[in-house]
Amino acid sequence: MADHQGSYTTERGFIGWWDQRLPIIRGTRELILNYPTPKNLSYWWTFGSILGAMLIIQIVTGLALSMHYTPNAQLAFDSVELIKRDVNGGRLIQAVHSVGASMFFLALYIHLARGMYYGSFKAPREALWLLGCLIFVLSIATAFFGYVLPWGQMSYWAATVITNIFAAIPVIGDPLLQWLRGGFAVDNPTLNRFFSLHYLLPFVIGAIVVLHIWALHIPGNNNPTGVEVKSGRDTVPFHPYYLVKDLFAVVVFLIPFAWVAFFAPDILGHADNYIPADPLVTPPEIVPEWYFLPYYAILRAIDFPIWFIDSKLLGVIVFGAAIVVLFFVPWLDRARTRSGRYRPAFRIVFWIFVLDFLMLMYLGSKPPEGIYVVLAKIGVLYYFVYFLIILPLLSRYETPRPLPASISESVLRPARS
Amino acid sequence: MIKFTNILAAAFVSLVMAWGAAPALAQTPTDTSAPPIPEVQQQPWSFAGIFGRYDRNQLRRGFQVFQNVCSSCHSAKLLSFRNLQDEGGPAYSAAQVKALAATFQISDPTAQGGKRAGLPSDHWPSPFATEQDARAANGGALPPDWSVLAKARGQERPFPQWLFDFFTTYQEGGPDYIYALLNGYKSAPPGFTVPQGKFYNTYFPGHAIGMPPPLTDGRVKYAAGPDGQKVPETVDQYARDVAAFMAWLSEPGLDGRKEAGFRVIAFLLLFAVILWLAKRRIWENVEH
Numbered sequence: 001m002a003d004h005q006g007s008y009t010t011e012r013g014f015i016g017w018w019d020q021r022l023p024i025i026r027g028t029r030e031l032i033l034n035y036p037t038p039k040n041l042s043y044w045w046t047f048g049s050i051l052g053a054m055l056i057i058q059i060v061t062g063l064a065l066s067m068h069y070t071p072n073a074q075l076a077f078d079s080v081e082l083i084k085r086d087v088n089g090g091r092l093i094q095a096v097h098s099v100g101a102s103m104f105f106l107a108l109y110i111h112l113a114r115g116m117y118y119g120s121f122k123a124p125r126e127a128l129w130l131l132g133c134l135i136f137v138l139s140i141a142t143a144f145f146g147y148v149l150p151w152g153q154m155s156y157w158a159a160t161v162i163t164n165i166f167a168a169i170p171v172i173g174d175p176l177l178q179w180l181r182g183g184f185a186v187d188n189p190t191l192n193r194f195f196s197l198h199y200l201l202p203f204v205i206g207a208i209v210v211l212h213i214w215a216l217h218i219p220g221n222n223n224p225t226g227v228e229v230k231s232g233r234d235t236v237p238f239h240p241y242y243l244v245k246d247l248f249a250v251v252v253f254l255i256p257f258a259w260v261a262f263f264a265p266d267i268l269g270h271a272d273n274y275i276p277a278d279p280l281v282t283p284p285e286i287v288p289e290w291y292f293l294p295y296y297a298i299l300r301a302i303d304f305p306i307w308f309i310d311s312k313l314l315g316v317i318v319f320g321a322a323i324v325v326l327f328f329v330p331w332l333d334r335a336r337t338r339s340g341r342y343r344p345a346f347r348i349v350f351w352i353f354v355l356d357f358l359m360l361m362y363l364g365s366k367p368p369e370g371i372y373v374v375l376a377k378i379g380v381l382y383y384f385v386y387f388l389i390i391l392p393l394l395s396r397y398e399t400p401r402p403l404p405a406s407i408s409e410s411v412l413r414p415a416r417s
Numbered sequence: 418m419i420k421f422t423n424i425l426a427a428a429f430v431s432l433v434m435a436w437g438a439a440p441a442l443a444q445t446p447t448d449t450s451a452p453p454i455p456e457v458q459q460q461p462w463s464f465a466g467i468f469g470r471y472d473r474n475q476l477r478r479g480f481q482v483f484q485n486v487c488s489s490c491h492s493a494k495l496l497s498f499r500n501l502q503d504e505g506g507p508a509y510s511a512a513q514v515k516a517l518a519a520t521f522q523i524s525d526p527t528a529q530g531g532k533r534a535g536l537p538s539d540h541w542p543s544p545f546a547t548e549q550d551a552r553a554a555n556g557g558a559l560p561p562d563w564s565v566l567a568k569a570r571g572q573e574r575p576f577p578q579w580l581f582d583f584f585t586t587y588q589e590g591g592p593d594y595i596y597a598l599l600n601g602y603k604s605a606p607p608g609f610t611v612p613q614g615k616f617y618n619t620y621f622p623g624h625a626i627g628m629p630p631p632l633t634d635g636r637v638k639y640a641a642g643p644d645g646q647k648v649p650e651t652v653d654q655y656a657r658d659v660a661a662f663m664a665w666l667s668e669p670g671l672d673g674r675k676e677a678g679f680r681v682i683a684f685l686l687l688f689a690v691i692l693w694l695a696k697r698r699i700w701e702n703v704e705h
Binding site for chain 2 (some may be wrong): 040041078081082084085091092095236240241244245247248251252254255258259260261262263264265266267271272274275284373411412
C-alpha cells in the first residue's frame with residue numbers, strides 16, 4: 001500500500017477518512033491540480049480547456065432542450081419553435097445550443113491546427129492524437145445528427161444527402177442506406193434514431209475526453225518549443241497557474257459566443273431551415289453548416305471516375321480519406337523536431353495548408369460550377385499532397401533551426417522567431 | 418514571424434474570397450429571358466442592431482394589415498391571441514385581446530355544435546382547413562404559413578457584407594425582402610410572358626408569383642395618433658408595417674433576448690478583467 005501514497009500527506013478528518021476508502025480527492029490533487037505543466041505554453045494551448053467548457057455547455061443546454069423537444073416528423077419543427085416561444089428561457093437555451101455547436105467547432109479546428117503546427121502528435125503522444133481525432137469524428141457525427149433535429153428544409157435535405165453517401169458503396173450500398181434511414185427515404189424513423197444518437201454520442205465523447213486527458217497526463221504537455229520538459233524548473237503546477245489562465249481564456253472566448261447567441265442567434269444558420277421539411281421540394285442549394293464546408297467541398301470536387309470507380313464512389317472515398325488521413329499524421333510527419341517554430345520550410349507549407357482549408361470552406365458554400373470547381377480540385381489536391389507527400393519528404397530533407405537546450409533557456413533567451 | 422504569416426494568411430483569404438465573390442467570374446447565366454433579380458435594399462428597422470426594439474404602434478398597424486388583408490389566405494399557426502398582449506410585442510390590453518378572440522369562431526369537437534367563441538389561449542385560426550383547400554382556393558399555390566416566414570426569407574449576403582453583419586448583427590434580411598416583394602409588383606418587361614393566374618414581381622425568384630398584389634393605397638384605415646398625426650395609408654407604409662409585424666411574429670422574444678445579452682456580456686467583460694488581473698498576479702514571479 002505504501003507505494004500508492006505518493007507525496008501526498010494524509011489529511012485528517014473526513015477527507016482523510018474518505019481518501020483511505022476512495023482516494024478521489026487525493027487523486028484530483030495529484031493528477032490535476034499538481035499536474036506539472038510547461039511554463040511556456042501560449043494562449044493556443046488554452047483551447048483544450050475551452051473545448052471542455054464548450055462540451056459542458058452543449059450537454060447542459062442539450063439536456064434542457066431534450067426535455068421539451070418532440071422527435072416526431074409531424075411535430076419536431078413546431079416543437080423547436082415552441083421551445084423558443086413558450087419555454088421559460090427557451091429562446092436563450094436554444095440559441096446557446098445552436099451557436100454553441102459553431103463555437104465548439106471553431107475551438108476544435110484551432111486546437112487541431114495547434115497540434116499540427118507544434119507537432120503535438122509526435123512520440124510519445126500518438127495515443128493522445130488518435131483519441132483527439134476520434135473525438136473530432138464523433139463531434140462531426142453529433143453535430144450532423146443535431147442539425148437534422150429541427151426538421152427544417154436544410155435539416156431534411158442534409159440528412160438525405162449525407163445518408164446518400166452510403167449508397168455509393170458497391171453491392172451493400174442500397175440495403176445499408178435503407179437500414180440507416182429506417183426506410184426508403186428520410187422520414188420519421190430517421191428522425192427518431194438521429195435524436196437517440198444525438199443524445200448518446202456527447203456522453204461517448206465525454207468518455208473519450210477523459211481518455212484524451214489521461215493520455216495527455218502520461219507524457220505531459222507539449223509546448224511551443226517542442227523540447228521535452230528537462231527538470232522541475234521547466235514546469236509550474238496546473239493549479240493555480242493554468243487553472244486561472246485557462247479560465248480567463250474560456251471567459252474571453254465566451255464574449256463573442258454571447259454576442260452571437262444573444263444579438264444574432266440566426267446569423268450562422270441557413271434561412272431555409274425555417275421552412276418545415278418537405279420531401280417534395282428540393283431547396284435551390286443544399287449547404288451544410290460552415291464547419292462542414294471544407295469536407296463538403298472535397299466531396300463535391302470529385303466529379304470524375306478513375307478506372308472502374310465511378311465519380312460518386314470516388315468522391316465518397318476521397319471525402320472519407322480526408323478525415324482518415326488525420327489519424328496517420330504521426331506516421332507521415334517523421335521529423336525529429338516537433339515544433340514548427342524551428343522548421344522554416346514546414347512553417348510555409350503549414351500556413352498554405354491552413355489557407356487551403358479556408359479556401360475549401362469558402363468553396364463549399366458556393367455552387368459547384370465554373371471557377372469554383374477548378375479551385376476546389378486544386379484545394380483537394382493540396383490537402384492530400386500536404387499530408388501524403390510534403391510531410392514525409394520534409395521530415396527527410398528539411399534542416400531544422402537549432403533547438404534551445406531547455407524550456408527554461410528558451411524563456412530566458414527567446415529565439416528570434 | 419508567426420504574426421507576419423498571420424497577416425499574410427488574412428490577406429490571401431480576403432483576396433481569394435473577394436475573387437470568388439465577383440459573380441461575373443463564377444456564375445454562368447442560367448436564363449437570359451428572365452431579367453435578373455435586383456439586390457434587396459436594406460431598410461431602416463426600429464428592431465435592427467443590438468439596441469433595436471419593436472415599435473409597438475408599428476406592430477399594431479402591421480397586425481391590422483395582417484388581420485384585414487393577409488390573414489384571409491395566410492395562416493399563422495404559432496400565433497396565440499394571448500401573444501398580442503405580450504410586452505415588447507403589440508401589447509394590447511388583456512381586455513382588448515379577450516374581446517378580439519371572442520369575435521372568432523374556433524372549431525372544437527368538445528363544444529356544442531363543434532364551434533365556440535375564441536379565447537386568448539387559442540391559436541390564430543387558419544383560413545383553410547387543409548393544404549388542399551388552400552391550394553384549391555389559390556390557383557394551386559400554397560400561401561405559406563406566417564409563423565416564422567420572416568426568418569425563412571433571410572437573404573444571403575456577399576463578402577464582405579456577411580462579415581460586417583457579425584458586428585452590426587444584421588438579421589433583417591427577411592423583412593427587407595418582404596418589404597421589397599410587396600413593393601415589387603410591376604408590369605412584366607417585354608419578352609417575358611407571365612403564366613396564366615400568376616403575377617409579375619421584380620423580387621420573386623422566377624418573377625412569376627401566385628399571390629395577386631395584396632395591397633392598395635387606402636385599403637386599411639389607420640387611426641390617428643394622440644397628437645392627431647396620421648400615418649400615410651400607402652402600399653409602401655403597409656408593406657413596412659406588415660413586414661415589421663412578421664418580424665415580431667417570427668421572433669417575439671427579441672427584447673428579452675437582447676436585454677439578457679447586455680447583462681451577460683457586461684458580466685463576462687468584468688469577469689474577464691478580474692481573471693486577467695488574477696492571472697497576472699499569479700504569474701508575476703514566473704519567467705515564461
